[in-house]
Amino acid sequence: MNPIVTIAGREIRAGLRNRWVVAATGLLAVLALVLGFLGSAPAGEVDAGALTVSVVSLSSLSIYLLPLLALLLTYDALVGELEDGTLMLLLAYPVSRWQLITGKFIGHAAILAFATIVGFGLAGVAIAATGSVGDQGVRAFAALLISSVALGWVFIGVGYLISVLVRERSTAAGLAVVVWLLLVVLYDMALLATLTATGGENIIGQAVPALLLLNPADAYRLFNLSGLAEVASFSGLGAAGGDIALGWALVSLLGWLVVPLGLTWLIFRRREL
């Protein structure tokens, strides 16, 4: 059998065994349900369907949570095995390094996709069963699922890059927290500050929408909140994202998926054990 499949299976089995899959799926489902049923209460009776409201609140949640989960899953993917000594044995087998990374990615990607789709999906089904659902709502929710999976995958790649850059597991953990803060929290704050300071007037102010796209978390937000007319009007983000093509958000996410993984491979390929 292909070594990629074997390595992927190894990661999936590890995720099942240490209850990671169950815990992540449960966490996402519970949070999605809570947001779906309680989160819409303050909004009162609104024009938008229940699912549409969920998309807005869920995407606001997963923009923080999914990167964190993905980084937790993968920050030590390589450095941890290096430290344990399992990497040396694995690479003494007829497995090339790109096969190892690809196999690990497929395994981790499957785990995270499962947790996201099942966790959010269960909540979505429950919400849809109890509230009004429009065609738009279903489409927006499907888009949310897909883009949430993509966001998770992006941060799997970022986690790998972290785990190939450092020499110790603890350093990787610290770096993962820093990267998460930078990409998910501080970047937005900096942009907001810029926008406030410039009033969106001069060159810097006008560059904000483009700068939003350079960050995977913001690309994800734009994709979900401005992608569909109904969501956009409800989220109030239509103005910021209006003139940005939905496609560019996807391009950004794709870029953020490919570049960290590519860098990981380039570094790992030359790494001496």
Add this chain to the structure above:
Amino acid sequence: MSENAIELQSVEKHYRGFTALGGVDLTIERGEMLALLGHNGAGKTTLMKILLGLTRVSAGRVRVLEQPPATSGAVALRAHIGFLPENVVFAGGMTGREILHMFARLKGQPRASADSLLERVGLAGAADGPVRTYSKGMRQRLGLAQALIGSPRLLLLDEPTTGLDPTLRQAFYAILADMQHEGTTILISSHVLTELETRTDRIAIMNRGKLAACNTLDGLYREAGLPVRVRVEVDGADTAARVAQGPECVLTHSDRRVELAIAPADKLATIRRLSQMEDHRIRDLQVFTPSLDAVYDHFGSVRSTSV
């Protein structure tokens, strides 16, 4: 086709500010069992990593089963190599059987072969428990089992018997003897000297990144030229003085006992000389050949300057 499983020519490996290997020449024939001895940091593990293609050499030429090991094409080569790392570790949650099945898949071998290996190393009973509950000896046996998957043409074993009790050690070497019988080349690193004495064809001693010696056990003794000690028990001071008069170097000299140090080549001459003395004068005569430890100390000691 050459008969060599491993060829190293002037192999050097430098890390930043540190020379792990400083020009190693070593050839291991197919089917040979070679022991690699050396103190910690002598370069044994570095050498194994180079043979596995995990680390590139700074200079020199390496051939493993006639192929350079550190190229992208060497992936297939590793299908023919079994490796047991020092302090082997397995992902904790898996059972021994699951781990071995996974490794068998990676080597393209059927599951059944993994199961029979579990039996061969005596782990069949414990195979379905998680490896985190395994003792050191069990982990080591699982490590050997994974190295044996697919009947490799070359076995690289890094300190494989640490933590094994004498019985397991015997079983371990019995398996290696079988493998060698089937034509497998075995490179085994160790710092347990005595157990290697009788089992390996040649012994290579590494010292600070260099090969201090590589020979058969007898050859090593000859090369080292360590003196043979002869202890002579005598009946009194008179005889003791006569014994001590010879050309040999006298180590200790008392009325009852004289100890001589003799170059290996002169051993017979000395014994002949002593045996010509009257029987009752000499009560006993003991010959101490240098132990492998002494030979190892001669070549491989950190403080040794003979390198």
